[in-house]
Amino acid sequence: MAWLLNSPVRTLIEVWLFGMPKALFLNEVSNHIRGYEVVLDVGAGSGYFSLAIAKELNTGKVICFDLSEEMLRRLKHKVKKKGIGDKIQIINGEAFSLDINDKSVDLVVSNFVLHEVLSPETVLKEMVRVLKPNGWVMITDFLSNSMFGKLEVALHRTEAHGPFSIKELESLFAKSGLRDIKVSQVKKNWIIGMGKK
Numbered sequence: 001m002a003w004l005l006n007s008p009v010r011t012l013i014e015v016w017l018f019g020m021p022k023a024l025f026l027n028e029v030s031n032h033i034r035g036y037e038v039v040l041d042v043g044a045g046s047g048y049f050s051l052a053i054a055k056e057l058n059t060g061k062v063i064c065f066d067l068s069e070e071m072l073r074r075l076k077h078k079v080k081k082k083g084i085g086d087k088i089q090i091i092n093g094e095a096f097s098l099d100i101n102d103k104s105v106d107l108v109v110s111n112f113v114l115h116e117v118l119s120p121e122t123v124l125k126e127m128v129r130v131l132k133p134n135g136w137v138m139i140t141d142f143l144s145n146s147m148f149g150k151l152e153v154a155l156h157r158t159e160a161h162g163p164f165s166i167k168e169l170e171s172l173f174a175k176s177g178l179r180d181i182k183v184s185q186v187k188k189n190w191i192i193g194m195g196k197k
Helices: 007-017 021-028 052-054 071-082 118-132 146-153 165-174
Strands: 038-042 061-066 088-092 107-113 131-142 179-186 190-196
Touching: 021 052, 021 107, 021 131, 021 190, 038 052, 038 118, 038 179, 052 061, 052 071, 052 088, 061 071, 071 088, 107 179, 107 190, 118 165, 165 179, 165 190
Parallel strands: 038 061, 038 107, 061 088, 107 131
Antiparallel strands: 131 190, 179 190
């Protein structure tokens, strides 16, 4: 699976199958950054989104947080190759216990991670904890009633939460204390949620 997450083929799969190209999510991110922000990518993997976000930053940085040492090794290689070590900080750990100071991050992003965890409430609570006042959380995931959402449910381990409906993600955001919440379906298979601290 790591080869796919690290491959140009991934973009084609997203466009043809999932219906949401990388550019659409990055456009949403760009609306919330000015170049000096600290951005946390929870479940950054090999940097598929992190590296693109780093390009938008001048004095800011992206904290890339992931459980997989293999994916982070791939990310370190890419960062070194691109010469952007000043814009990327890499942390290995669990999403439910972020090794990051309170109120130190301007924007938290996470792609296809929340459905993988047993307690999305705990993970989102951690994301909100590290946010500065008026910071934003931005999450994409599979939509529960989509074809791929149903496939995720069938294939995933029992300790995973599974994909969300729009109402479930709205409720999760609201319970975490976020405001200005917007959760919407993107084409057939994706869901994107945003909320402000």
